[in-house]
Amino acid sequence: MRYHSYTTATRTTAGAILGTTTDASVAEQMGIPVSTLTHWRLKAQVAPYRLHSSTARYLDLLRQHPEGLTARQVYQALDVTRQGAYLTLHVLARRGFIECVKLPNLRCYGGRAYLLLWRLSPLGREGAPHAQTD
Numbered sequence: 001m002r003y004h005s006y007t008t009a010t011r012t013t014a015g016a017i018l019g020t021t022t023d024a025s026v027a028e029q030m031g032i033p034v035s036t037l038t039h040w041r042l043k044a045q046v047a048p049y050r051l052h053s054s055t056a057r058y059l060d061l062l063r064q065h066p067e068g069l070t071a072r073q074v075y076q077a078l079d080v081t082r083q084g085a086y087l088t089l090h091v092l093a094r095r096g097f098i099e100c101v102k103l104p105n106l107r108c109y110g111g112r113a114y115l116l117l118w119r120l121s122p123l124g125r126e127g128a129p130h131a132q133t134d
Contacts (some may be wrong), residue, residue: 006032011040019046020095058088059097059120068101068117089118096121 014030018041027034041048061077062069069077075085092098099121102114 004036006036014040015044018044019049022049055088055092055097058092062098062118062120066119068119070115070117074118093118 010030010032014026014032014037017026018037023037023041024034026032027037030037057078058074061074071082071085071089074089075082078085080088089098089100093100097120098118101117101119103117105112105115
């Protein structure tokens with residue numbers, strides 16, 4: 001059996017992205033065995049990455065509308081509660097899947113000056129920082 005030691009830079013880099021994607025994906029990117037990465041994740045007490053099936057529904061809907069959708073359009077299309085849609089949209093934004101874009105509201109007659117549209121993030125998962133609050 002061979003013993004591998006990893007540099008501090010390798011451990012730090014891997015530690016920064018633990019929990020943001022599957023252990024197998026991180027292991028493949030870093031060239032580290034999955035069991036080693038899983039051990040590091042458990043030792044750091046980072047929850048494993050899981051994409052919930054309802055999360056996939058949100059991403060599929062936003063993928064169909066690349067220009068973006070308002071929160072109202074999202075919760076009406078998915079037939080979920082307003083509060084549930086807002087919470088899920090904000091969690092997805094913190095994780096880096098989607099972003100909120102602020103556009104001027106041309107029909108502003110005493111209302112909001114901007115429209116807030118949710119759309120898929122151009123950076124995707126790779127550019128997203130890991131949010132410890134999830």
